[in-house]
Amino acid sequence: SQQGEEDPQALSIQEGENATMNCSYKTSINNLQWYRQNSGRGLVHLILIRSNEREKHSGRLRVTLDTSKKSSSLLITASRAADTASYFCATDPSGNTPLVFGKGTRLSVIA
Amino acid sequence: NAGVTQTPKFQVLKTGQSMTLQCAQDMNHNSMYWYRQDPGMGLRLIYYSASEGTTDKGEVPNGYNVSRLNKREFSLRLESAAPSQTSVYFCASNMGLAPNYEQYFGPGTRLTVT
Numbered sequence: 085s086q087q088g089e090e091d092p093q094a095l096s097i098q099e100g101e102n103a104t105m106n107c108s109y110k111t112s113i114n115n116l117q118w119y120r121q122n123s124g125r126g127l128v129h130l131i132l133i134r135s136n137e138r139e140k141h142s143g144r145l146r147v148t149l150d151t152s153k154k155s156s157s158l159l160i161t162a163s164r165a166a167d168t169a170s171y172f173c174a175t176d177p178s179g180n181t182p183l184v185f186g187k188g189t190r191l192s193v194i195a
Numbered sequence: 196n197a198g199v200t201q202t203p204k205f206q207v208l209k210t211g212q213s214m215t216l217q218c219a220q221d222m223n224h225n226s227m228y229w230y231r232q233d234p235g236m237g238l239r240l241i242y243y244s245a246s247e248g249t250t251d252k253g254e255v256p257n258g259y260n261v262s263r264l265n266k267r268e269f270s271l272r273l274e275s276a277a278p279s280q281t282s283v284y285f286c287a288s289n290m291g292l293a294p295n296y297e298q299y300f301g302p303g304t305r306l307t308v309t
Contacts, residue, residue, distance in 0.1 A: 114295065115294065115295065117295075125302060126199075126285055126302050127298070127300045128300070129298065129299070172237065172238070180293045181292065182226075182240055182243050182253065182292065182295070184240075185230075185237050187235065187236065187237035
């Protein structure tokens with residue numbers, strides 16, 4: 085069963101706009117990771133945020149984590165057509181079990 | 196440095212046939228994973244190997260077997276393929292489970308069972 089659930093399932097925006105995706109999870113975590121999947125490809129790791137961190141930046145990506153609400157958000161600023169992909173959150177629910185992936189958000193950036 | 200490689204890229208099987216999906220990584224990772232991805236279902240873990248010599252069931256292991264041949268290679272076998280096993284299969288690897296490091300994914304194998 086999925087631990088993380090992304091919201092929305094699909095998102096369509098214009099190039100230059102910001103895109104925000106959310107992830108909610110059920111149990112306590114050690115860290116939360118975000119991945120991108122381009123059509124027909126494997127997943128690529130974007131960013132990892134630890135449970136004791138609240139915000140993290142990487143280029144145009146900003147990730148927040150609220151452990152009290154068991155939720156995270158991924159913000160992509162000034163989106164580009166090349167950002168069109170599916171985005172998945174993955175949680176590390178305990179110290180010795182594999183990551184659990186959500187079902188993903190499909191982002192379409194229209195030029 | 197090829198990362199994670201998978202063979203074959205595409206495969207069509209008839210119901211009841213068997214096949215083995217191969218995965219190899221050249222990053223000296225300890226842990227390896229097999230996932231399947233179906234539309235609307237996200238990634239579901241089939242089996243994983245936390246370290247060389249160990250394998251464990253994931254969320255959807257029925258109908259599959261795995262072998263951790265050595266530190267580099269982790270294969271997935273379908274003994275008697277069923278149409279429900281039509282899916283895209285991904286292999287992944289990382290340094291380990293505790294803590295859970297980022298995973299590196301292969302390009303996937305697209306399997307159709309008729």
